[in-house]
Amino acid sequence: MKKGNNIYFIIISFILGIFSNYIITQFKYFKVDLEVNLVETVISLITAVVGIYIATSLNKFHTRSVNLHNYLQPKLDSIWISFTNFNSQLVSKDFIEISEIARITKEFDLNIEPLKQMFSSFNLNHECLNAIEVEIESLVKFITDNPKINPISKNIVNYSASSSEIKRRTNLVNEKFALAIKNINNIV
């Protein structure tokens, strides 16, 4: 709705509010008292003003929440998409270069940190983002730092023996992403 239309809507609602309030307070045994009672009129006016104040405050709060949601969700979505690509890479092969996994992890860290700062600046709990970070670190550590299960040679990790465990861990990361998205949706 345009700003101009919104103002007209508020003014019309304001006048209708005063009028209906006046009629209701004057309603006695199906007779309408046409004399203006100053005290009751003032009370009606104050009630209407308070009503408008509450309505506009709620509207502002809702708009702020929607904006915040629309700002944060695409950022988390893009991080999730990056993780999904990484996951596809893990599934499609049974080896990965250490430099590749380090690059992906660094990119993830570079993206999640500003998002955490945004959560903090809007007084939102970023525990859900910490949980994603912990699960991804755990997954990467499992792949790159388990030479008995995932041998490394020439900086290439072979994880063919642990594909089911990697799948379990990537599912855990996806669960954490889903929880974070749910938290962002709860803002609205």
Next chain:
Amino acid sequence: MIEINIAKDFTTEPGARTYDDGPYSGQEFYDLLLEPKFAEAIKRQVKLKIILDGTEGFASSFLNEAFIRLGDKYGSDVVWNNIILISEEIPKYITKVKESIYEKRK
């Protein structure tokens, strides 16, 4: 002050933990740069500045291996009090290094 810039002085693509894992491992970094430069810093009574920015990223095993060795050899407090870590890109690398310095090898 003595300085090590990992990206410039060692590699932009650090490897994994040991020589067996491949080139540019944490062990190699420790042997070629970290330990000699730290020893020199201690000898000259200056701090060792280590710049972690500029690489493609670190496998946690690289940092862990290099700094756990340094902590084992010189003592955790001595190492921690004589190095300055710079990691503006990923600040949490500093926490990882500190954890490694104070970690005891099993």
